[in-house]
Amino acid sequence: MPHPNEAFLPGLFEFLRIPSISTLPEHQPDIRRAAEFVLAELTAAGLSARIIEGEGHPLVYGEWLGAPGKPTLLLYGHYDVQPVDPVDEWISPPFEPTVRNDNVYCRGAVDDKGQTYILLKAVAVTMQRHGRLPVNVRVLIEGEEECGGGHISRYVPAHAAELKADAALICDTEMFAPELPTICTGLRGIVYGEIHVTGARTDLHSGIYGGAAPNPLQAMAEIICAIKDRDGRIQIPGFYDPVAPPSEAERAAWARLPFDEAQYAQHELGAPELVGEPGIPVLERLWARPTFEVHGIRGGFTGEGAKTVIPARAVAKVSCRTVKNQVLETVERQLAEAVKAACPRGVTAEYRHIHSGDGALVDTRHPCVQAAARALTECFGQETVYVRGGGSIPIVAMFEKHLGIPSVMMGFGLPDDNLHAPNEKFHLPNFYRGIDAVIRYFEMLGE
C-alpha cells in the first residue's frame, strides 16, 4: 500500500531539481529560485512568510503564532547544497531526482532539502487538517549552510527578540541505524583553514635543482605528519588538555548502540581498516574527540604524464573538529603555532584561518527534547536513542548563544546516505515517517 505521504514526492523532486550550490557564484539564480520555492511553500501552508534580503544568500522566514500559551518552535533548515564533483561518479545525474530501491538519489536529497521539506510539509499538513497548529512556529530557512556564509550568523544576533522561541527543531542529522529513531544531542565544532608553504621564487626544474632546492610539497608532508602522528594522535602541545570526556552514562548508552566496527569499516566506509586514537572506542572518537584532517593539497603538477617541477608553493586545506570545552580561538592559535613549529628549513609556512564554528551539547531532560523522543518512539515503534554527531551545525551553537534555546536535532538521514559525496540519497520511508513524526511532535508539545 503506498504511503499517503507519497503525495509529497512531486513537490520534493521539484525542490531537488534546483541546483542551489551555494559556494559556486554561477548558481546565484538557482539559489534565488530555491529561496522562492520555500517562500511559496510557507505561504501556501498559511504562514505569514517573507524573504529576508541581506549580504549573502537570502533567508526565508515564516511564522504562525496563533497558539498563545503554547510553546514556540523555531524550525530551521537550509535550501542550499554541496557541489557535485566528481560528477562522473554519479550513477544518475546529480540534479535529477531518481528513485532506486526506495531511495531518492539527488544532491540535497537528505542534506538538507529533503529534511527541510519534512518540516514544510508537517506544518502544511497540520494547518490543512486543523486550520491551526498546536504550537507556535517560526520557520527560518537559510541558503549558506554549505559555504559557511554569514547572512544568518549576522541576522540571528541582530533579531534575537523577533526569533524568540522555546526550542529549535532541526532536521539535518541522521538516524543511528535504519529503523532506530534518533535524537542528536551533541555536535563538534570546527576550525578550518589553510597551510601555506613557500619555497623558491618560482617553480624549479627538479633535475637542475633537485638536491638543494626546498620542496614545499615535501615540507607540507612533514608539517602534516608533525601535527598528527601515525596512530592518529594530534601532536599539538596542550591540544587535548581541555577536552571533556563523555559522562559514564553516555558512554554506557553508546556501548549499547547496535554498532559493529568491522561492519562499519567494510560496508559503510568501504575501507580496509579504521584509524584513529588507539584505545578509544570508535563512537567516542567520532563524537567526543577532536580531529585534524587534510582536505586537499594544491601545488606543482597533477595533470596527465610527467612534469618534473619543484613547486614554489603548496597549500593544504585542513580542519580540526573540536569538542566540549575546547575554545575555537585557542585551537586556531594552536594550529598556527604548530605549523610554524613544524616548518622545516628552506621554506616558510603559515596557517591562514578561514572560519570556525562552535559545537554544542543539548540537555536531554529538556521538555522539548523529551516530547520529540516520545513522538519518534511512537512513529517508529522503537525506543528513541540519543547520540552525538561528529560534524558541525554552527546554527545550533548560534541559537544557544544568541537565543538561549536548545536545538532538538531529529534527523531522518541514514549512515549510508553519501552526504557531500556522489550519489547522495534519502531513504523514502524515512521521508514519509519524518513528516508524521514532526506532526506528532507538534501535537505532543501542544498537549
Added chain:
Amino acid sequence: MPHPNEAFLPGLFEFLRIPSISTLPEHQPDIRRAAEFVLAELTAAGLSARIIEGEGHPLVYGEWLGAPGKPTLLLYGHYDVQPVDPVDEWISPPFEPTVRNDNVYCRGAVDDKGQTYILLKAVAVTMQRHGRLPVNVRVLIEGEEECGGGHISRYVPAHAAELKADAALICDTEMFAPELPTICTGLRGIVYGEIHVTGARTDLHSGIYGGAAPNPLQAMAEIICAIKDRDGRIQIPGFYDPVAPPSEAERAAWARLPFDEAQYAQHELGAPELVGEPGIPVLERLWARPTFEVHGIRGGFTGEGAKTVIPARAVAKVSCRTVKNQVLETVERQLAEAVKAACPRGVTAEYRHIHSGDGALVDTRHPCVQAAARALTECFGQETVYVRGGGSIPIVAMFEKHLGIPSVMMGFGLPDDNLHAPNEKFHLPNFYRGIDAVIRYFEMLGE
C-alpha cells in the same frame, strides 16, 4: 667594434620567430616550417641533407663525409621549443626576438634554437672558408625534445650503422658562470611515477567520519616522509648502496668553481635556505647524488573556500634522479617496495611507474672531449671547467647505448637564461663565441 658573427643575427631571428611548440598540436605547421628552415640551412652550407619523416615530428639529417681518416662528429640539436605560458609575464612577445642588454629574448633563444644555430653556422662558415670541413659531420636535429616524443628514440637504434661517429656534439647545456667555458660531463637519470593511495570507497564527510576514517592525504604525507627524512636523506633501504661518488679530482675541481651558496639560494632560487643531505657539498648534491622529489599531489578539495571532505583517493607525482651505478629497474622496484612498506593502516598504497631515463657520464680523457676543452679555452680565454648537470638529456644515454659514443656537451647558455620560463634569453656574446668555438673545435679535432 661589432663582432663579425653579428651577421648571423637576422638568420637566428628568422629561426626564433617560428613558434615551433612541439607539445601543442595547433603548432604542427610551425614544427614543419622549423624543420624546413634547418633543412635549408644545411643544404645551403653544402651538406647532403633531408627530412626524415616518421611517427612524430620530423627529424632533419645532414652529412658531409669528405674527410676520410678524420674523426666523425654527430651534431645534435632540437628545433622545437617549450610552451610560453604564463604569457603575460613576458616583457616582449615570446616569439618576437628582442635585444636588450646584449641578450636576445625569445622562446627557444637558448633552448635550443640559438644553440642549434651555432652548430649550423659553424658548419656553414667552415665550408664557406675552405670548401670543406676538417672532420666528417653528421647532423641530426629533432623536433620533440620538449615533449618527450619518440621519433628520434626509435630512429637511432634502428639506424645505428648510418649514424656511425666518434662522438656526438651537443650544444644544449649551460656555462657554469658568465665567461667560464664549460663542458658538461655527467647527467642524472630519472625514474618517474605516481604513488596511489586509496582509503574509503568514496569521499567522506570529515565531521561524520573524522576520527575513524582513513585519510589518503594524511597517509600520503606519511609515505612521503617515510621515503625522505627531514634532513633530505632518502630512507629506502639500499638506495644509496650502488651510488658511485665523484672522483677526488672531480670533487677538488668542483670545490674550485666560483660558487657561493648564499648567493645561489637567494638570487638564483629565491629561497630562504638550501636543503638536502647534510655534510655533502651543494654541487655534489645536485650532480652526483640521487634525489626523491614530489611534483604534485592530487585528491580532495583544493578550490576556493572550505569543503570538509576526507578524500577516498590521493595521487602523488614523484621522481627519483639517479646517478652512476644505480640501475633504473632497481630504483623502480625500490620505490614500489618503499611505498608498500611505508603504507599506514586503513589505506592501500602502490607505486605506478610512468617512465625512466638513463643518466650518463663522459670520460674527460676522451680525445673528442679534450679537443673541445682546448677550443673553448682558446675562444673564451679561460681554462675550461668540467661540471655535471643534475637533469636528464635522454639522447646522451641513447647515443651511448645504441651508437657506443660519448657526447661532448659544450653549452653556451647562462644560469639565468630562464629556460622553460617566461623571458627566456640567450646572451649574444655567447652566441658569437659559440660559433667560433665550434669552428675551432672542428679544426683541432681534424689536426
